Amino acid sequence: MTDNALSPAEYDAITDAAAHWCMRLHADDCTAQERLAFERWRDAHPLHAFEYQAMLEIWDVAGDLPRPEPVVAPMVQAKPRTPWRTLGIAASVCALALPLAAYSGWNLGWLPNSYQHFEATDSVRQVTLQDGSQVELNLGSELTYSHYKDQRRVTLKKGEAFFSVTHDTTHPFVVKAGEGKIRVTGTRFNVWMYEDQVKVNLIEGSVLVSSHDDASGDGLRLRPAMQASYQQGDRVPRISQTDDHDNSLAWRSGKLVLDDLALSDALPLINRYLKQPLMIADHGTGAIRIGGVYNIKELDTLVATLPKVLPVYLTRNKDGNPVLNSTPQQSPKS
Structure with a gap:
């Protein structure tokens, strides 16, 4: 058929x-x-x-x-039930x-009355959510949106997104990323996620960030020009101030800016765009610094050019991933 x-x-x-x-x-x-x-x-x-x-x-x-509250009943022998x-x-x-x-x-606030799913593959994508909020999705990003009776809920499944949230105090806007969540009523902010790492940059308004679903309270409050980061196992997010030269939103212009970063810090930013993650051989290699402005659509070519601009050479591990190794320093001839 x-x-x-x-x-x-x-x-x-x-x-x-x-x-x-x-x-x-x-x-x-x-x-x-x-x-x-x-x-x-x-x-x-x-x-x-x-x-x-x-x-x-x-x-x-x-x-x-x-989860419904369990009903207390006399103990009897019974066939195991589905949770x-x-x-x-x-x-x-x-x-x-x-x-x-x-x-x-x-009506019970358990299920949404609308549901949307969005992906961005080879280019940055701008989408409009059912509540009118605008979202820009970076390459390789995916999210879902659900509209409940008492809140608006987004799940960032992978990648990065910039949110311009429609103000609605009666329906908080909650973004779940990794093990934590970001709660707002109306604001502009960026959420970056790679593996179990999450970073939230606030541009306008205020947000509450928690690093774990079981954390007490609503989370830590961010003000504009502040940043929160967390990863799996963190009970509280780490809060810091962003400087005037912060480049975390350069992806919206198709760029990745590495401002004299150690390779160990730069790799999560680079690997977000690679089909095979780039690895480092040891702490010494990870300490080598890298800078430059790169096109996010052409980062695959960056891996092959790194040995030309840094004191490193490439090998492959058993899984086939490229590995950066620091080039041994030659002793000066006597």
């Missing part, structure tokens, strides 16, 4: 099947036979894989559902396969 030949009923059946497989594959008791059956179903038609991927995105959104969280997510996957605004979870 072809996509053009599908009836509305057939489309609905595929959506229902995608929701079913999404729930089963996330269940603890999913068997190897079921996984093989899913693979056969997914590969049977391109639309199957497309609908299943859409369900996975919905599953991510539903993962933020609040409440999984049941809640499963219910929301089914519900989100229907018109979002009609589901009662909206």
Whole structure:
């Protein structure tokens, strides 16, 4: 069959099947036979894989559902039950396969009434969120937006984004990045993420930054020209002042500015744009300093040119990643 030949009923059946497989594959008791059956179903038609991927995105959104309070009951021998969280997510996957605004979870503040997904691959991309907020996405970046009854929620899945948030005190704007989050009502700020590292630069307004979902309070407040950074395991973000020559937003003009940085500090900024991350052999190599202005679309060529401008040479590790090694200093001849 072809996509053009599908009836509305057939489309609905595929959506229902995608929701079913999404729930089963996330269940603890999913068997190897079921996984093989899913693979056969997914590969049977391109639309199957497309609908299943859409369900996975919905599953991510539903993962933020609040957990119901457990009911205390007399202890009896019973078959192990699916955890409440999984049941809640499963219910929301089914519900989100229907018109979002009609589901009662909206009134409870559990589910969004709109959902958007954006990616930027080979060029910087500007998008408008459902609430009117503007977002610029750097190369290789991805985020989702969900509009709830009591808040607006963004998940930065990877990369970097500059936000110009529409002011709305009744619906805080929350950006989840890594293990932490940034909470605002209306402002302009930049969020950079690479692996488990996150950096937030505030341009205008104020934001509250927390480095962990379980942290107490709303987080630390930033004022304009301040920066917060955190990584996995940090209980509180590190706060610093940005100087007048801060170049963290140069990507919006297609540039990466390295201002006399140690290679160990420059590599996370460079690797954000590389298909294979560049590594350093040791602390001595990491201490070598690098500067310059580079086109973010041409950073692959930077790796090959580094031995021409720095005292380093390239090797490959067992995973095939390029590794920078410092060039041994020759002893002067006597």
